[in-house]
Amino acid sequence: MNNAQYEPSEVIDASGLQCPMxxxxxxxxxxxxxxxxxxxxxxxxxxxxPDFQAWVKRDKKVELxxxxxxxxxxxxxxxxxxxxxxx
Amino acid sequence: MTTITDTDxxxxxxxxxxxxxxxxxxxxxxxxxxxxxxxxxxxxxxxxYDRAMAAFIIATGALAMGYECSMYFTFWxxxxxxxEAQTSGKSLPEKMFTMMLPENMAKLGxxxxxxxxxxxKMMRGIMRDKNVATLxxxxxxxxxxxxxxxxxxxxxxxxxxxxxxxxxxxxxxGVGTFLGDAMxxxxxxxx
Numbered sequence: 001m002n003n004a005q006y007e008p009s010e011v012i013d014a015s016g017l018q019c020p021m022x023x024x025x026x027x028x029x030x031x032x033x034x035x036x037x038x039x040x041x042x043x044x045x046x047x048x049x050p051d052f053q054a055w056v057k058r059d060k061k062v063e064l065x066x067x068x069x070x071x072x073x074x075x076x077x078x079x080x081x082x083x084x085x086x087x
Numbered sequence: 088m089t090t091i092t093d094t095d096x097x098x099x100x101x102x103x104x105x106x107x108x109x110x111x112x113x114x115x116x117x118x119x120x121x122x123x124x125x126x127x128x129x130x131x132x133x134x135x136y137d138r139a140m141a142a143f144i145i146a147t148g149a150l151a152m153g154y155e156c157s158m159y160f161t162f163w164x165x166x167x168x169x170x171e172a173q174t175s176g177k178s179l180p181e182k183m184f185t186m187m188l189p190e191n192m193a194k195l196g197x198x199x200x201x202x203x204x205x206x207x208k209m210m211r212g213i214m215r216d217k218n219v220a221t222l223x224x225x226x227x228x229x230x231x232x233x234x235x236x237x238x239x240x241x242x243x244x245x246x247x248x249x250x251x252x253x254x255x256x257x258x259x260x261g262v263g264t265f266l267g268d269a270m271x272x273x274x275x276x277x278x
Contacts (some may be wrong), residue, residue, distance in 0.1 A: 020261060020262040054266065055267070
């Protein structure tokens, strides 16, 4: 997967964290960065994929740019989310 | 009664009317996007047979009434949507969970008067005699009618429940997935 198309101003490593922490960390970061800035969230919780989709549907401050899966350490799958603060 | 004859005044009123229509139309459209769907969302936390029955009766009832329905299974509730227990490749605590918890919905106990499973057996017999649909039938009907069943990924991880042990046709998600559906629902229950 090509992530080079986005330039995140912050990278949140939420790998190993369980629900709801990937969502909480992402939300905290998205509220801190400037409007228009992009954050990258790395998670090992596959539940974070539908969770982020539901989040951006409700929260008008953020937009989901992309989500993808990558093979991570120890056979774990890593889920990478790009979220943009829009308001 | 006064009659407006001034054409200027009429034109002004017309312009104002058009503007108001536009403004209120926009506002109503915006408010309509905030209306919940015709959906019922149920958290199924319990692994008790009687509580699972209650959840599926409400779910099938909602679907029958033309509503959509989401059921979010977490913690002990996972036993309801498990198919078969497997222990290979699991850690010791995971194996313990697997062996101590009901393998699937047929093995669920009841929340009162269970008496090591005897009560649950009696309750199932009584319900059969009274022609109550079984839990298995209710789940099948709910799935036919398009229920969304979500399995909690954290609970699965804690108890070491693998995908292969679960029934088919499930979604997997966390608190955001549940809340996304709950915020879009007119009825939300925790059972």
